[in-house]
Each structure stands twice: as structure tokens, then as C-alpha cells.
Amino acid sequence: MSASSASVEAFSNADPSKVWTVRELAEWIGIGGLGPLFVGGPQTVADLLEEWVEETDVDGFNLAYAVTHETFSDIVTYLVPELQRRGVYKRDYAPGTLREKLFSGSAPAAQSCRPPERWERVEVPGLRIVDDELWLSVKTRRAAMRLAIGKALPRHTLGGGNRNCLNEAHRPCFLLSGLLRCGCCHGPYAIIGRDPYACSTRKQKGTCYNRLTITRQAVEARVLDRLKERLLAPDLVAAFVKAFREETKRQREALRAEQAQRERKAAELDRKIAAIFRAIEDGLYEPAMKTSPCRTQRGA
Secondary structure (H helix, E strand, O other): OOHHHHHHHHHHHOOOOOOHHHHHHHHHOOOOOOOOOOOOOOHHHHHHHHHHHHHHHOOOOOOOOOOOOOHHHHHHHHHHHHHHHHHOOOOOOOOOOHHHHHHOOOOOOOOOOHHHOOOOOOOHHOOOOOOHHHHHHHHHHHHHHHHHHHHHHHHHHHHHOOOOOHHHHHOOOOOOOOOOOOOOOEEEEEEEOOOOOEEEEHHHOOOOOOOOOOOOOHHHHHHHHHHHHOOHHHHEEEEHHHHHHHHHHHHHHHHHHHHHHHHHHHHHHHHHHHHHHHHHHOOOOOOOHOHHHHHHHHHO
16 A cells, blocks of 8 residues: 555545545645644634644644745744733743753752862773773774875875875775776776776876776676685685694694693692691691692692
8 A cells, every 4th residue: 555545544534524535635735744734824823722722731733834944934923922922932941951940859050060180080890881892993993094094195185186085094895995906007996986897097097098897796796706616626625624624633632631631630639638638637737738738729
């Protein structure tokens, strides 16, 4: 169902005594939108607004313009003074801040601020939005962008070009951005227009005779297909499988060696603790034995 058909059905359901057509609906909403339309001078419109407030207890009205911006100018010039004369529209803003108006009874905020040397700074990790690693990476990225812009600005200024220096710091937009070269002048091949790649030297300087263009989708498909052919070659797959197995074996052996070392340390601790208990049972306890287990555990 289209939007116009849905609007016609909604109006027909609201007023079953009338069957609306699309033309009648367009004429109705042509001025003021779907809401009720008040026509008349300031006194007539003010009477209608007061009647609505008294009968429906509405809190306010959303005004739709018929002509931008003349409709709002007419409301301010003609209707608002009439409403103010009747005492139903404010003449001045109420005193106080927005906080005091929203939260009645709240004390006004202090107008003076403490100097920076009296500020108290407290670390609240629970309120952190991003972790330190992400924050530092963003700061590093911004520093690299400033450096790239700083290097590009003198070159663009002295060269008299009108290129945007921010482009030097942007990340590539497409898969092969900045990687394609012209086969004639070896200059960069870049996007011109919407999709096609073409020689930038020919476009900017006119010193290259290469007029060939190729769409981004076509060149990306060629490159990816060729990479797939090369990377899935039998000898490369065999080399990958061999390297993967060797690395897996190395990690497994390293884990076994680490586990064996831990088991030897645990067995040594058990022997020392057993020896201390036997000494205590035989009456050979000495004060130095009291710290031996602790030292041994810390060493572990």
C-alpha cells in the first residue's frame, strides 16, 4: 500500500460519512499539513485556540507553516499580541535558570568557579568510556594526521594547487586506493568521477597520453581473482600447512615443557614441607623453619 493510499484510508476511517480521494486529500493537506486549519484574523484564530484549550485541556500547539517563513512572522506579529492582550500568552520569561525552572525548589548554582589549583581530580575507572589502549591509539592517529597535513601544506601552498591537505591524512577509501600506477607515465591511477580509475597525471597536468579508464569494480575483481589463484596454488597451500603444523607442534611442546617445570617445582615444595613436618615431629624445630615455607612459596 502506498503512502497516499494509506492516508486516504486513514481519513476515510476517521470520517465514514465522506469518501476521500487523493486529490481531495492533497487539497486538504496542501496548507498546514494533516492537522486542523484555522483561517481568519488574529481575533478569530485566538478564539479557536482558546476554545480548544477549554474543551480538550491541551498543553500547547504545534504550528505548521503554509509559507516559509512568512507564516511564523505573521503569528509573531499578529496572533501573539492578541493572545498576550487576553492574558493567555506570557510577555516575559520567568526569572531563574533552566535548572531552577525544571526543578522547582532547587538552590541556584554558584556563579563562581574554583581556580584550577583547587580542583580535585579523582580516577573513576568505572566511568571510563574507552580503555587506555584505544585512547592512545586515537591520539597516535591524530598525531600522524597532523604530521601528514603539516608536510602537505607547504607543498600545496607553494605549488599553487587547490587540493585539500586533509586528503593526505585520510585513510584509503577503496581497496586499491594509492596502489595503482599508469603504465605510460607511472603516475598514480585514481578515481575520477564516481567509479572509473584514470591517470591522474593526464587529468591534472595533461602530460600523459593515456586515456584508458577502468571501473573500480572491474580492477578490484581482476586483482582479487589473481591473488586467489596465486595464494591457492598447491605449493603455497602445502607450505602453509607445513608451517602451521610446525608452529602448532612448537607451541604444544612449549606448553608441555612449562607444565613439566611447574610439576617439578610443586614436587620440590612438597618435599620441603614434608621435611619440615618430620623435623617438628622429631623435636628438631628451629625458628628459621618458620619462614622457610613462605620463602619457598614466594620463590615459586
